Amino acid sequence: MAEDIILSTAGLTKEFAGFRAVSGVDLKVRRGSIHALIGPNGAGKTTCFNLLTKFLAPTRGTIVYNGRDITREKPAEIARLGLVRSFQISAVFPQLSVKTNVRIALQRKRGDSFDFWRSERRLKSLDAEAEALVEAVGLTPFRELSAGELSYGRKRALEIATTLALDPEMLLLDEPMAGMGREDIDRIETLIRKVSAQRTILMVEHNLSVVASLCDRITVLARGQVLAEGDYAGVSKDPRVVEAYIGSGGGHGHH
Amino acid sequence: MTDLATSEAPAGAALAETDDGTARLHRAILIGIAAALVVAPFVAYPVFVMKVLCFALFALAFNLLLGYGGLLSFGHAAYFGMASYVCAYTAKNWGLTPELAILLGTAVAAGLGTVFGALAIRRQGIYFAMITLALAQMVFFFSLQTPRFTGGEDGIQAVPRGKLLGLLDLTDDRALYWLVAAIFMAGLLAIYRIIHSPFGQICKAIRDNEPRAISLGYRANQYKLMVFVLSAALAGLAGATKAIVFQLASLTDVYWTMSGEVVLMTLVGGLGTVFGPIVGAIVMVTMQNYLATLGAWVTVIQGVIFVACVLLFREGIVGVIAKAIKKPL
Numbered sequence: 385m386a387e388d389i390i391l392s393t394a395g396l397t398k399e400f401a402g403f404r405a406v407s408g409v410d411l412k413v414r415r416g417s418i419h420a421l422i423g424p425n426g427a428g429k430t431t432c433f434n435l436l437t438k439f440l441a442p443t444r445g446t447i448v449y450n451g452r453d454i455t456r457e458k459p460a461e462i463a464r465l466g467l468v469r470s471f472q473i474s475a476v477f478p479q480l481s482v483k484t485n486v487r488i489a490l491q492r493k494r495g496d497s498f499d500f501w502r503s504e505r506r507l508k509s510l511d512a513e514a515e516a517l518v519e520a521v522g523l524t525p526f527r528e529l530s531a532g533e534l535s536y537g538r539k540r541a542l543e544i545a546t547t548l549a550l551d552p553e554m555l556l557l558d559e560p561m562a563g564m565g566r567e568d569i570d571r572i573e574t575l576i577r578k579v580s581a582q583r584t585i586l587m588v589e590h591n592l593s594v595v596a597s598l599c600d601r602i603t604v605l606a607r608g609q610v611l612a613e614g615d616y617a618g619v620s621k622d623p624r625v626v627e628a629y630i631g632s633g634g635g636h637g638h639h
Numbered sequence: 640m641t642d643l644a645t646s647e648a649p650a651g652a653a654l655a656e657t658d659d660g661t662a663r664l665h666r667a668i669l670i671g672i673a674a675a676l677v678v679a680p681f682v683a684y685p686v687f688v689m690k691v692l693c694f695a696l697f698a699l700a701f702n703l704l705l706g707y708g709g710l711l712s713f714g715h716a717a718y719f720g721m722a723s724y725v726c727a728y729t730a731k732n733w734g735l736t737p738e739l740a741i742l743l744g745t746a747v748a749a750g751l752g753t754v755f756g757a758l759a760i761r762r763q764g765i766y767f768a769m770i771t772l773a774l775a776q777m778v779f780f781f782s783l784q785t786p787r788f789t790g791g792e793d794g795i796q797a798v799p800r801g802k803l804l805g806l807l808d809l810t811d812d813r814a815l816y817w818l819v820a821a822i823f824m825a826g827l828l829a830i831y832r833i834i835h836s837p838f839g840q841i842c843k844a845i846r847d848n849e850p851r852a853i854s855l856g857y858r859a860n861q862y863k864l865m866v867f868v869l870s871a872a873l874a875g876l877a878g879a880t881k882a883i884v885f886q887l888a889s890l891t892d893v894y895w896t897m898s899g900e901v902v903l904m905t906l907v908g909g910l911g912t913v914f915g916p917i918v919g920a921i922v923m924v925t926m927q928n929y930l931a932t933l934g935a936w937v938t939v940i941q942g943v944i945f946v947a948c949v950l951l952f953r954e955g956i957v958g959v960i961a962k963a964i965k966k967p968l
């Protein structure tokens with residue numbers, strides 16, 4: 385069976401002063417799937433994301449996205465290729481309003497915004513779309529608030545709205561639901577399922593019930609290495625996975 | 640939940656009002672400033688007002704970089720001072736008309752800003768600041784070592800004010816005042832527009848969170864370089880204008896204390912506020928003028944006021960007012 389792989393890595397390795405945070409990871413993400421990257425804290429999941437989006441340079445290994453070797457690209461160029469990430473530490477523009485945060489991403493449609501001589505009134509045409517995205521993540525009552533004043537969970541929601549505003553071909557979400565209440569988790573889960581229709585999603589998530597219901601495929605990472613890979617049923621029965629989770633005390637959810 | 644693809648959320652009424660309300664307030668303030676400029680030469684010494692305007696423009700340019708680009712330059716005297724030298728030199732030795740001399744000074748500042756900015760933006764935070772300082776010190780030593788161009792310790796004195804466009808004699812303070820007021824107003828409007836442009840939005844985003852802006856596909860360094868060059872050019876415009884006003888360009892203009900003064904003015908007035916630097920410049924220049932008889936004590940008093948400002952209201956004078964009326968100023 386020929387698989388349509390959108391993103392793959394070969395021997396991906398990152399060393400920090402001799403310490404191997406990511407070690408020989410071969411990852412294959414199928415186009416159109418929702419792929420989970422799970423593992424105990426410190427397993428190297430965030431480091432993987434940083435490598436994939438070029439915020440860190442790999443010590444060894446290659447990354448291929450859409451048939452193109454992106455191992456040496458710059459982070460802004462990765463986003464321009466349609467591979468967009470969110471951050472584990474909620475990344476918003478704190479002094480800008482919630483709506484403006486989303487609009488910053490929508491501005492990318494104009495290409496580069498080097499036009500310092502034009503009025504920002506030009507951007508009003510993006511407002512309706514920005515507000516629709518704000519609505520989709522349930523932040524409408526807060527849309528004029530500075531993003532810095534939002535609670536942690538709402539910042540995460542805003543970050544997802546901002547990421548979606550780019551309409552990326554592939555999304556990397558680092559613990560998108562961390563710090564959210566039940567209701568918000570449901571909302572974001574529904575949203576992710578909906579937007580996954582035309583895209584590929586690779587996500588780190590500790591909430592295993594979310595992973596079980598949302599994700600087609602799961603890669604388990606421990607100590608920087610791939611421990612197991614498969615669907616939820618297969619992976620959750622794997623004794624090594626159970627041990628890694630219990631052994632490190634890093635597991636969350638209904639395990 | 641709203642359908643992402645199809646929903647057309649109506650623009651909230653309350654929201655549109657806030658935006659327009661702020662814009663209206665700003666327009667009113669800009670008109671107020673223009674009116675004040677018309678009245679000022681009749682109630683205060685024109686030379687004093689012109690000095691305030693030159694420094695206010697300098698501080699506005701600096702604030703564009705720090706307050707909206709998030710880039711702290713410790714070397715803005717380089718652009719202010721070099722433009723001042725170029726303007727003075729070309730007006731005196733090449734006989735350029737004042738507007739051409741000022742434009743040339745501004746252009747040289749922009750060129751210097753392009754080179755220095757490109758070197759500095761490779762580093763972040765305090766390293767960025769140190770590089771700008773080091774480069775500015777190079778400009779200072781260059782100025783010191785090339786007396787044929789800068790006049791060395793004496794500076795370039797007796798710079799002719801000349802005739803605007805070769806027609807209008809600027810020897811009279813009142814006549815010159817209108818030119819300086821026009822330059823200031825143009826600079827202020829330009830900076831206001833830059834801050835409120837699509838470009839300004841991305842600058843603010845990069846200031847707030849550079850990695851996030853990059854992850855959205857913005858090539859942050861290009862924006863940082865651009866705002867650096869704009870700031871350097873406007874600082875140069877201020878320095879060149881000052882050379883015509885005082886008919887003098889000197890080492891003081893390129894010395895590091897000048898870089899420090901503009902930081903002070905901006906912080907006292909309100910960093911990251913549109914109008915704060917103007918207030919800061921008024922406060923600092925007024926203080927220097929009226930306390931001039933106290934000699935070296937001026938520096939001490941300035942220091943005390945600065946410390947008091949930072950301790951009492953970190954947002955600066957205009958920042959505090961903006962907070963009180965809950966509107967960005």
Ligand SMILES: Nc1ncnc2c1ncn2[C@@H]1O[C@H](COP(=O)(O)OP(=O)(O)O)[C@@H](O)[C@H]1O
Binds near residue numbers: 405425428430
């Ligand atoms: N910049 C860094 N310098 C040194 N060590 C790091 C750095 N980033 C991450 N690490 C280490 O790499 C390991 C993996 O971290 P991380 O990728 O954040 O794990 P996860 O996201 O799976 O919890 C941890 O032991 C962490 O301390």
Ligand SMILES: [Mg+2]
Binds near residue numbers: 429430431472
């Ligand atoms: Mg992590």
